[in-house]
Amino acid sequence: MSGHGAPEQKPFDASGLRVAVVAASWHTEVMDGLVAGAERALAAYSVSEPTIVRVPGTFELPVVALALAQQGYDAVVALGVVIRGGTPHFDYVCNAATDGLNRVALDTGVPIGFGVLTCDDDQQALDRAGLEGSKEDKGWEATSAALDTARVLAGLR
Template sequence: MATIEGRFTDASRLRIAVVVARFNDLVTNKLLSGCLDCLERHGIDTSVESNQLDLAWVPGSFELPIVSQSLARSGKYQVLITLGAVIRGDTPHFDVVVAEASKGIAAVSRDTGVPVIFGVLTTDTMHQALERAGIKSNLGWSYALQALEMGSLMNAIESIKSST
């Protein structure tokens, strides 16, 4: 029986793109900070000159799927991370944005075979979003770990496929 799993130690071979929603940037900037900190501590070059990491900004979470799709189809990245924050308001807009962002991001991953980490916070209040972006813990760190694991796992699967 073969056990296939991702590791956090072979990140040096990964090319990663992070797509960040500018809307609710008080939250998304904190998520990005946690994400980049994790990637750097696991060996990813996060400098401006990096050839391992690219960063794309979009207006809001609704736009995450289209840019993620374009990046995934480029063939340049082994994994993508999406970061956004959708905070419930007094209208049904929250439900529409969350549904379309989540379905769109999932479709990108399925259609391209490139793992896309869903790092979109969906909260009832700004306080809840800030707690998840750094007051209590920074989920940006967790999203980066998921990306490292999935990138490594997909590389392991490719190695198995090419050796058979």
């Protein structure tokens, strides 16, 4: 499982941070699990009023993440899922989302929690969605990473 070797993520008081979550809509069960994981993490980190925005798909995450970063959010969490099919569409969407979200973070200095699942099949996505029986909770992990990075950046500024 890909979660082997992950750092321990201990919640801290992030109540002073403005946080947004942008989540794709495709693959409802997986996406609802990822959003729920992000919400659990935000609650554990004492973020009480996050903004949650849904977009059609994973391809649309970067443009909305950019708009949120430009509105003064301290961290943005991007959640999506792309499941491999029989065409190169998978590669194009995965690369566009990854490169776009990375560009948003570098261009704005706002940490972007990367919670985009790139899976070969539905079961891999379900195993990472933070649902009952899932092996991993990538919604939580992406949120924790964004909040931890926001704290590091605040300490450097």
